[in-house]
Amino acid sequence: MSLAGIRARLEAAEIAAGRPPGKVSLIAVSKLQPPGRVAAVLDAGHRVFGENRVQEAAEKWPAWTARYEGVELHLLGPLQTNKARQAMALFDVIHSLDRPKLATTIARLADELGACPDLFVQVNTGEEPQKAGVAPGEADGFVAECRGLGLPVVGLMCIPPAEEEPALHFALLAKIAERNGLAGLSMGMSGDFETAVALGATHVRVGSAIFGERPGPGG
Template sequence: MSDANDAATRLATVRDTIAQAAKLAGRKASEIELIAVSKTVDEAAIRPLIAAGQASFGENRVQEAAAKWPALRDASTRLHLVGQLQSNKAAEAVALFDVIHSVDRPSLVEALVKAIGAVSKAPELFVQVNIGAEDQKGGVAVAELPALLRQAREAGLAVTGLMCVPPADIEAAPFFALAAKLARDNGLSKLSMGMSADYETAIMLGATHVRVGTALFGAR
């Protein structure tokens, strides 16, 4: 089977799984955006997925995305930054990405306000919550979320949702449920949560964006 056929098959499988999970949750598959996480994946591996109809892709690093996506993207591409963002890369991120999932601290809010004001281009923004209170992970602490959202809103940033990465190797559902409650409590309609191992569970608990890498590209 060719690479193109492989990509189309993997994509169809993931889309079918999304549709089944959405149906079980009483939702429509069209409510859920599949983000193909292409970090560390080269252009040759991405092109077959684009040819198969995938339009939304996620990258972890601004520098890596800037190196490979100008040659790949077209008018239909939606590029998501799903990794941590350094404040000094805010301007580059605003110029390159359609959606930024990792707003997590006051200094980054300030940098994004400045960057967006300079170019009059505003990516969609998600606040990342450190849902498992893990020291090694990015994200705003749950207790500090309301204050960060207030700062962003008062500065004119259009935050539409929350993003989270639950702790590894334990049941993700309680963390997804907490993220969904936090979104509701703070008037946010979107949830970026769920990866290759747990995106079905995330959809059942309200995910509007799922970030799938391994199931589409294989192990890194």
């Protein structure tokens, strides 16, 4: 696949869902990708990218954001509180707000810095113990807590269990977002983003289908 191929699939999914083409944000997940591949996607005009680790993003993105105008960088992976200041300087959007301690840290830093990235609350829709995210039953309370801190929560994010039907999880996330008055839905990856679009996704996260498979440890 390629950037053009994924864009075509995304547009077709939007049309099939009765949604205006171009409304769903395509996040090109560039984690662990060789610099040449990322630069090629930048050269093709794409500007929305996602990274999983603060340190990796800090090592490679400042040079690209200086060279290419209009880059929008999204943090998709877990965020440690001791990396929050660095993340807030690097990223335009953080998709992994998942616990009260992180919320209070971001709120304190936002007050100090006078700015804050847009935030998605991560919901662990499958209630998997190894995954980050608030449980579905705790999402309403956590969103209210974040709003009480003055945080710019714009939506919800989820990563469904690999062995379960993703549509069930996307529908659950959409229901939680709707009752909390949140417009943003970060859901859907390379293998299931058409399903996510049909169920209301506003942001889809696609990596290997755009860039190719990530190199192995020796690659």
